Amino acid sequence: xxxxxxxxxxxxxxxxxYIMGSAHEVPESLTIMKAMEYAGFKIKRGxxxxxxxxxxxxxxxxxxxxYRLYAALACQTQxxxxxVLTQLPFIPAxxxxxxxxxxxxxxxxxxxxxxxxxxxxxxxxxxxxCPQDIQVMDFVQYSLQGQIDKAAEVSFDCVxxxxxxxxxxAEIPQYHVGMLARRLHGKYNTSxxxxxxxxxxxxxxGTFEQGFEELLSLSKDGLKKRxxxxxxxxxxxx
Amino acid sequence: MKMIKGYPEDMRKSIDKVNKTRNKRxxxxxxxxxxxxxxxxxxxxxxDYNPKYKRDISWGVNKGDNVPNEVADVIESYPMxxxxxxxxxxIDYDVNILIIGAGGAGTSAALWANxxxxxxxxxxxxxKLRLGDCNTVMAQxxxxxxxxxxxxxxxxYMDAIGGGHFENKPKLVKALVSDGPKIxxxxxxxxxxxxxxxxxxxxENPGGxxxxxxxHCSKDxxxxxxxxxxxxxxxxxxxxxxEFSPAVELITDETGGIxxxxxxxxxxxxxxxxxxxxxxxxxxxxxxxxxxxxPTSNHYGATMDGVVxxxxxGAKLRDLDATQFHPTGAAxxxxxxxxxxxxxxxxxxxxxxxxxxxQICYPLEPRDVEASSIIKCCAATDNYIExxxxxxxxxxxxxxxxxxxxxxxxxxxxxAMYRMMNRFDIDITxxxxxxxxxxxxxxxxxxxxxxxxxxxxxxxxxxxxxxGVHGKNRLMGNSLLEINVxxxxxxxxxxxxxxxxxxxxxxxxxxxxxSIKSLDALNLKDKRYSPTILPEYRSDNVRDxxxxxxxxxx
Numbered sequence: 001x002x003x004x005x006x007x008x009x010x011x012x013x014x015x016x017x018y019i020m021g022s023a024h025e026v027p028e029s030l031t032i033m034k035a036m037e038y039a040g041f042k043i044k045r046g047x048x049x050x051x052x053x054x055x056x057x058x059x060x061x062x063x064x065x066x067y068r069l070y071a072a073l074a075c076q077t078q079x080x081x082x083x084v085l086t087q088l089p090f091i092p093a094x095x096x097x098x099x100x101x102x103x104x105x106x107x108x109x110x111x112x113x114x115x116x117x118x119x120x121x122x123x124x125x126x127x128x129x130c131p132q133d134i135q136v137m138d139f140v141q142y143s144l145q146g147q148i149d150k151a152a153e154v155s156f157d158c159v160x161x162x163x164x165x166x167x168x169x170a171e172i173p174q175y176h177v178g179m180l181a182r183r184l185h186g187k188y189n190t191s192x193x194x195x196x197x198x199x200x201x202x203x204x205x206g207t208f209e210q211g212f213e214e215l216l217s218l219s220k221d222g223l224k225k226r227x228x229x230x231x232x233x234x235x236x237x238x
Numbered sequence: 239m240k241m242i243k244g245y246p247e248d249m250r251k252s253i254d255k256v257n258k259t260r261n262k263r264x265x266x267x268x269x270x271x272x273x274x275x276x277x278x279x280x281x282x283x284x285x286d287y288n289p290k291y292k293r294d295i296s297w298g299v300n301k302g303d304n305v306p307n308e309v310a311d312v313i314e315s316y317p318m319x320x321x322x323x324x325x326x327x328x329i330d331y332d333v334n335i336l337i338i339g340a341g342g343a344g345t346s347a348a349l350w351a352n353x354x355x356x357x358x359x360x361x362x363x364x365x366k367l368r369l370g371d372c373n374t375v376m377a378q379x380x381x382x383x384x385x386x387x388x389x390x391x392x393x394x395y396m397d398a399i400g401g402g403h404f405e406n407k408p409k410l411v412k413a414l415v416s417d418g419p420k421i422x423x424x425x426x427x428x429x430x431x432x433x434x435x436x437x438x439x440x441x442e443n444p445g446g447x448x449x450x451x452x453x454h455c456s457k458d459x460x461x462x463x464x465x466x467x468x469x470x471x472x473x474x475x476x477x478x479x480x481e482f483s484p485a486v487e488l489i490t491d492e493t494g495g496i497x498x499x500x501x502x503x504x505x506x507x508x509x510x511x512x513x514x515x516x517x518x519x520x521x522x523x524x525x526x527x528x529x530x531x532x533p534t535s536n537h538y539g540a541t542m543d544g545v546v547x548x549x550x551x552g553a554k555l556r557d558l559d560a561t562q563f564h565p566t567g568a569a570x571x572x573x574x575x576x577x578x579x580x581x582x583x584x585x586x587x588x589x590x591x592x593x594x595x596x597q598i599c600y601p602l603e604p605r606d607v608e609a610s611s612i613i614k615c616c617a618a619t620d621n622y623i624e625x626x627x628x629x630x631x632x633x634x635x636x637x638x639x640x641x642x643x644x645x646x647x648x649x650x651x652x653x654a655m656y657r658m659m660n661r662f663d664i665d666i667t668x669x670x671x672x673x674x675x676x677x678x679x680x681x682x683x684x685x686x687x688x689x690x691x692x693x694x695x696x697x698x699x700x701x702x703x704x705x706g707v708h709g710k711n712r713l714m715g716n717s718l719l720e721i722n723v724x725x726x727x728x729x730x731x732x733x734x735x736x737x738x739x740x741x742x743x744x745x746x747x748x749x750x751x752x753s754i755k756s757l758d759a760l761n762l763k764d765k766r767y768s769p770t771i772l773p774e775y776r777s778d779n780v781r782d783x784x785x786x787x788x789x790x791x792x
Binding site for chain 1: 267268269270272273367368370371373375376384385386387388390391392393395396397399400404408409412416419420422423426427428429430431432434438439440444449450451456457459461462463466467470471473474476482504505535537538572573574577578600602653654657658661662772774775776777780
């Protein structure tokens, strides 16, 4: 059977993409990740959760007739005709090593581990490259100014793909900076609810042991009865 | 095909009905099912209850257990490495604690072993892909913990055991719910950002089958926020870890106890021998086996490797007959079919609707019941919506959330969902999401006790690989809790073993030889190999032309 005949049989509309320069004809409905697999790549690095949460599949590409360099998560982006792409599955940007218990939620903690933030040129290349559309430069600036709460909030949706760090002319590992800011904020700027501490104490004091003893002694029918009769205090029921 | 704001024109007619009926539905509450009604919909529509998707395990400790065909396929596979090729005399890593799988459970175990006095050099954490390529980072909706005055661990216990059809192992459920508040406290001390109200108390939502609001969350990035903090901490503690190095076989000693594992570097194709006094299995679940042909919400490496390795060594399994299909996987657009649409969408008020915009079931049933109700609607009625690629689904009415909780609620609380659908031009604040159940979770696995001991000496388990915690069906928010509770307990148990000062015995792969003999006796028609390591998604026309080269060539 000739190649042309095979094509007719699978009449899926296709596009031509260039994976690291090599041309491949792939169905137009695929994501970049599935298109690479369709083309024959068994991915080892460059695929993780396959759902937009893990940052393993950061990909950069150009489109035909367009000078811009685009960035995306391969698992979350549909192929386009003429796309020239490569994955960046690893970013050489070591993380600071710190003991969170000894730090304070201030810019001095950030600068101690990531002094490069002081070199930020405000070029905003990081925000432009972010596949999550995070205002990366803003959280770097907030960190530098000691507004840890804002840095934490703005950086929150980061999946740590690291594309920002590769693009940065000041060589800042922004995604690590955001991580430190969030931990400082979560640990020091928000209180631990009293009700949580009281419940932990109750459990440690054995407050519920007798209740458990009774539940563990119930037969399956006994449990079923108890389950069916349990009350719902927060949800409206018909 | 004309597209209007992300949806094809002919799906728009049904969306119009959803949008028009919204105001009428705001206060409408559909009755939830009784235990008898739950049974009926499960029996008729849940894949677990359909014999055509299942068969009995044909060899080993759990011979005769009825499990999904895909699970039986893996268990009835030959070892992917020839045990005679492995030189056990050359030990590459000699440690006290080997932790296989660096997701939420494995990472918690490593941290707690270290907190409990085991020096970092005595711990080795190994993982198939990168540190944190796991289902934990994909968990969206939340983590349960009974910390409000109107709630208690006893109420949490009842919810979990009822959701699991009263088949859970009671002592495991007790451990799960009792440690919940402690885990949240630990996370808070590490700096995990849980969503809070302005007065500083936690925002806590309901989940399917919970009788109290106890779902703590970090927007819809709960697992990501939790795991990236644990990852940050494990790097700070400088616990050694190996990436792209899955275990492919456990190693036993002369008593049959577990004494380490054979690792395989998937990039260099070398094997490495690890000797360890305690081995913790935390390799996660089986979503990538695509049980019953379903798409999955799971990460790339979820191939049940740990279960089959433990089974060859003689570990007892349980509850593997039960598979969790999450009620709401994306059914459109095609690029993201099967990806998770968080249950939090329903926790916040989203309703499940048929094609004319009427509710088809109570939105917060336990997952197996909710999924079965949706399958029923798509298989036994004509009240479904069909996509251009003939996929059937029902509507999840996300814009209703903005009506109930106010404008801006979705961007603030469901930013991952908003972002994912927006990438395909769908605005979930204005239009509903098309959903159908997706393969989500391995309910059963390696049997363990409340201190994470398995039936084999030297082997502990924690997380999705284990069986017993959730019975036949897990509730939302109990897996993020489980990985922390049992990861922590496994780490502490391993630390106690460390203090006992005994050492691992003589290394052998006798159990692998024995497994091969058992498999030979089955005269299997198809010869398969496992662990699977990674699923195969290359196209047929590529696979038809694959050739095996000698190692010294390319």
